[in-house]
Amino acid sequence: MMASDLPTTYLDYADAFKFYSQRTADDLAWANANLTPVNDGPWDGIPSAQVYYIGINATGERIKLSQISGFWRYKPSNVELAGSDASSRHQSYYLAGEPGSVAVVRIELGPSMPGILIERPKGSQPVQSTGLIDGKDFYFRESDGFWSLSVGGADVVDQPDWYYEEEHDTPDDLSEEAVYSLIAKGAALLRSGTPTMAVEQ
Structure with a gap:
């Protein structure tokens, strides 16, 4: 697990808030200097918002995302989009603040691989990760000795163009490195023309 980027010691919650406020200001300053915001929305009468999407790698380096995954796009958390599920497993990034304001979404990225952008995995039973393989959204899931x-x-979750599932013999809690290895294996199978499987519901 990557250590928190909070200072190792701070006096109280006020110091923690100050740290996060400064990080947000630093992110916005970096985005303004390096990126063009994406206009997302409008949604059900709520005006569109300008959003900077940036990746953060394991060392805290800010990275310009050349593509924006559908998993990472902003929508207001109180708006139900047509065809979406309020409990959707893959719409996890919402922004605080007034609609129409410029904001930054920080996406914690795994290691860089050719043609692949990976969000650092989250959870346990299931372990989940999202991202892009050759410009297409992917959804990775592992639970009870099976990964897909x-x-x-x-x-991409319920009706993907391509789906693969396999049993593995890794201990119950996969390491991040094991998750990245399985995603790379899946990408290699996809690229080699392995036929899709039926999606397990």
Whole structure:
């Protein structure tokens, strides 16, 4: 696990808030100097918002995202989009603040791989990760000794263009490195023309 980027010691919550406020200001300053904001929305009468999407790697370096995954796009948390599920497993990034304001979404990224952008995995039973493989959204899931990779499609979780599932013999709690290795394996199978499997519901 990557250590928190909070200072190792701070006096109280006020110091923690000051740290996060400064980080947010630093992110916005970096984005303004390096990126063009994306206009997302409008949604059900709520005006569109300008959003900077940036990746943060394991060393805290800010990275310009050349592509924006559908998983990472902003929508107001109180708006239900047509065809979306309020409990959707893959719409995890919402922004605080007034609609129409410029904001930054920081995406914690795993290691860089050719043609692949990986969000650092989250959770346990299941372990989940999202990102892009060759410009298409992917959804990785591991639980109870089985892992799966869904890629592309209008709904990459429930109706992907390509799906693969396999049993593995790794101990119950996968390391981040093991997750990245399985995602790379799945990407290699996809690229080699391995046929899709039926999605397990």
